[in-house]
Amino acid sequence: MIEIQHLSKKYRRDVFALCEIDLTIGTGMFGLLGPNGAGKTTLIRLIAGLITPTHGQITVWGHRMHLARERQAAKGLIGYLPQDLGVYPNLTAFEFLDYMAILKGVVDRKTRAQQIQQVIEAVRLQEAADQRLKTYSGGMKRRIGIAQALLNDPKVIIVDEPTAGLDPEERVRFRNMLADLSQDRTVILSTHIIEDVSQSCQELAILERGKLKFHGSPRTLIREARGKVWTILTDGQRPQGVTVVSTLQSERGTSYRVIGDPPAYYDPQSVEPLLEDGYIWKMQIQ
Amino acid sequence: MTTMIAQLSGIVRYESKIQQRTFRWMLVGVSFMVISLLIVIIYSPQQAALRINIVDTTFFDVEFDENSGTLITIERAQLKVFEVLGDRVITESDLQRFWNTIPVLDALRIGLLMLLALLTVMMSDVIPLDRKDKMRETLFSTPLNALTYLIGKVLTVWVNLWRICAIGAVILALVVWIFRGPFDWTLYLVIWGMVIVPSAMLVCALSVLLPSFAHNRRVAIGFSVILLPLVILLYAVIIFGLMDVIVLIDPAYRFTNGFLTFPELPEAVILGNIARLYGQGLLIGLLALLIAWFFQIREQRR
Ligand SMILES: Nc1ncnc2c1ncn2[C@@H]1O[C@H](COP(=O)(O)OP(=O)(O)O)[C@@H](O)[C@H]1O
Ligand SMILES: [Mg+2]
Numbered sequence: 001m002i003e004i005q006h007l008s009k010k011y012r013r014d015v016f017a018l019c020e021i022d023l024t025i026g027t028g029m030f031g032l033l034g035p036n037g038a039g040k041t042t043l044i045r046l047i048a049g050l051i052t053p054t055h056g057q058i059t060v061w062g063h064r065m066h067l068a069r070e071r072q073a074a075k076g077l078i079g080y081l082p083q084d085l086g087v088y089p090n091l092t093a094f095e096f097l098d099y100m101a102i103l104k105g106v107v108d109r110k111t112r113a114q115q116i117q118q119v120i121e122a123v124r125l126q127e128a129a130d131q132r133l134k135t136y137s138g139g140m141k142r143r144i145g146i147a148q149a150l151l152n153d154p155k156v157i158i159v160d161e162p163t164a165g166l167d168p169e170e171r172v173r174f175r176n177m178l179a180d181l182s183q184d185r186t187v188i189l190s191t192h193i194i195e196d197v198s199q200s201c202q203e204l205a206i207l208e209r210g211k212l213k214f215h216g217s218p219r220t221l222i223r224e225a226r227g228k229v230w231t232i233l234t235d236g237q238r239p240q241g242v243t244v245v246s247t248l249q250s251e252r253g254t255s256y257r258v259i260g261d262p263p264a265y266y267d268p269q270s271v272e273p274l275l276e277d278g279y280i281w282k283m284q285i286q
Numbered sequence: 287m288t289t290m291i292a293q294l295s296g297i298v299r300y301e302s303k304i305q306q307r308t309f310r311w312m313l314v315g316v317s318f319m320v321i322s323l324l325i326v327i328i329y330s331p332q333q334a335a336l337r338i339n340i341v342d343t344t345f346f347d348v349e350f351d352e353n354s355g356t357l358i359t360i361e362r363a364q365l366k367v368f369e370v371l372g373d374r375v376i377t378e379s380d381l382q383r384f385w386n387t388i389p390v391l392d393a394l395r396i397g398l399l400m401l402l403a404l405l406t407v408m409m410s411d412v413i414p415l416d417r418k419d420k421m422r423e424t425l426f427s428t429p430l431n432a433l434t435y436l437i438g439k440v441l442t443v444w445v446n447l448w449r450i451c452a453i454g455a456v457i458l459a460l461v462v463w464i465f466r467g468p469f470d471w472t473l474y475l476v477i478w479g480m481v482i483v484p485s486a487m488l489v490c491a492l493s494v495l496l497p498s499f500a501h502n503r504r505v506a507i508g509f510s511v512i513l514l515p516l517v518i519l520l521y522a523v524i525i526f527g528l529m530d531v532i533v534l535i536d537p538a539y540r541f542t543n544g545f546l547t548f549p550e551l552p553e554a555v556i557l558g559n560i561a562r563l564y565g566q567g568l569l570i571g572l573l574a575l576l577i578a579w580f581f582q583i584r585e586q587r588r
Contacts, residue, residue, distance in 0.1 A: 086420025
């Protein structure tokens with residue numbers, strides 16, 4: 001359970017990376033959408049207790065993040081995968097995970113070994129566990145990053161753009177893994193890729209330029225775009241005055257999927273919106 | 287508290303591995319050994335003789351110094367040391383031991399300068415390395431606080447330093463014993479334990495903590511080069527203060543002029559000076575910790 005009240009963050013003078021955010025995040029998968037520079041990473045760093053807000057406050061499972069002692073306790077409940085993930089190149093995966101587990105307060109050696117075994121299996125890196133991390137590919141490093149976040153059975157898992165740099169197959173597996181994890185805990189997934197959140201999120205928020213543009217279920221977002229999504233068939237001419245989402249070539253001409261209010265002479269056919277349409281519709285209206 | 291101790295031991299364990307696998311300690315150790323071994327091996331007895339303050343050349347003509355209470359004579363490159371204070375008479379084997387110890391003292395003295403300079407530069411990027419490896423976000427997303435982190439880094443460097451010093455002391459002792467014969471063991475160990483290790487510990491702490499603000503390794507190493515004159519100053523203070531400890535071991539060494547400060551000082555004063563130096567070192571170290579802590583906190587309060 002994460003409660004965010006009147007949260008603002010200013011890095012430099014006059015530039016708000018986040019402005020007056022109010023959010024409550026419960027169990028399940030929470031998607032955080034927004035274009036680059038929207039403030040997703042900033043919000044996530046604030047929740048993870050890595051930076052302090054300019055105004056407002058955050059509570060994570062009752063721990064108030066502005067108090068040092070409670071923040072330490074909250075950090076013990078959070079597993080975090082940073083956007084710009086690093087690993088120690090000269091440690092093996094096992095050593096790295098053991099180190100992180102110790103820092104997370106898993107004191108008992110046996111428990112630690114057991115947990116490492118579990119998370120390494122979860123990310124399917126058993127074979128490479130004794131290799132130095134500098135030999136790892138980008139995708140393997142991400143998997144070690146998520147393995148590290150899973151240590152000590154966190155109540156809250158926060159992943160920041162986790163699918164960047166993964167190949168499609170890995171991406172699907174990763175999404176499924178997060179969906180499984182969100183059964184009994186909070187998973188906050190930040191991304192600018194809509195497919196990452198489309199299937200599994202119970203709730204999502206859209207950030208744009210530091211402001212909360214939308215907060216609700218994916219279904220609500222889709223419903224709000226209803227009546228705004230159309231297909232237009234032309235002989236190759238791009239329709240004007242609307243946003244083109246996708247293009248499909250066929251023998252009858254070029255079919256455009258558009259969002260907005262197309263003029264009647266295009267003969268637009270209304271279609272059922274997808275999550276992506278909802279997102280684009282939301283980003284368009286001011 | 288138990289978490290903090292567990293975290294510290296974890297940092298020491300794995301940071302050690304990381305530091306060793308970048309070979310920086312090997313470089314420090316090898317450089318130190320090469321310099322000290324060279325000095326021990328190429329040192330000529332004539333040079334050693336020059337380093338002894340000669341009170342007089344004939345025993346019976348000597349007007350010995352009442353404050354120091356020690357006489358040294360040299361006759362045809364034959365060194366004789368007489369301790370007049372107390373009832374101890376120096377024997378031939380004492381003399382040999384004393385004679386062999388002089389190059390060891392010089393090797394350690396110059397080796398120490400080398401060691402301190404190397405440590406200043408080589409340990410300066412220990413904390414910036416975490417930024418280069420992009421590990422800070424991950425590290426501080428755990429319940430690890432900035433103070434534990436800093437202490438852990440310093441401790442790791444210390445543990446590695448102790449290891450290097452232990453190996454270095456043994457190798458150097460063996461070489462001296464093979465090339466020169468028996469020498470003053472007590473003095474040797476006391477210099478390692480009371481002069482070299484503590485001063486290197488202080489320099490390591492400064493070198494880890496003061497450049498910790500640097501956002502990349504190059505800045506850290508650059509900053510450590512700026513710190514070098516300070517370290518050399520520190521070295522001078524150590525040589526002229528801490529090295530007095532050899533006089534407490536055997537007053538005969540008062541006349542090895544490399545460390546000669548005030549040979550007439552009474553023991554209590556020498557002890558007092560040494561204690562004061564340790565205190566000052568501790569204070570400087572704590573101040574560095576405070577400064578580094580401030581930067582860590584500020585970085586997290588961005
Ligand atoms: N450390 C920082 N210092 C100054 N400005 C920053 C810093 N981090 C992010 N910003 C600014 O804050 C805004 C939000 O950035 P960020 O939270 O990284 O967005 P996102 O993760 O959604 O791409 C951007 O305009 C970015 O330039
Ligand atoms: Mg980001």
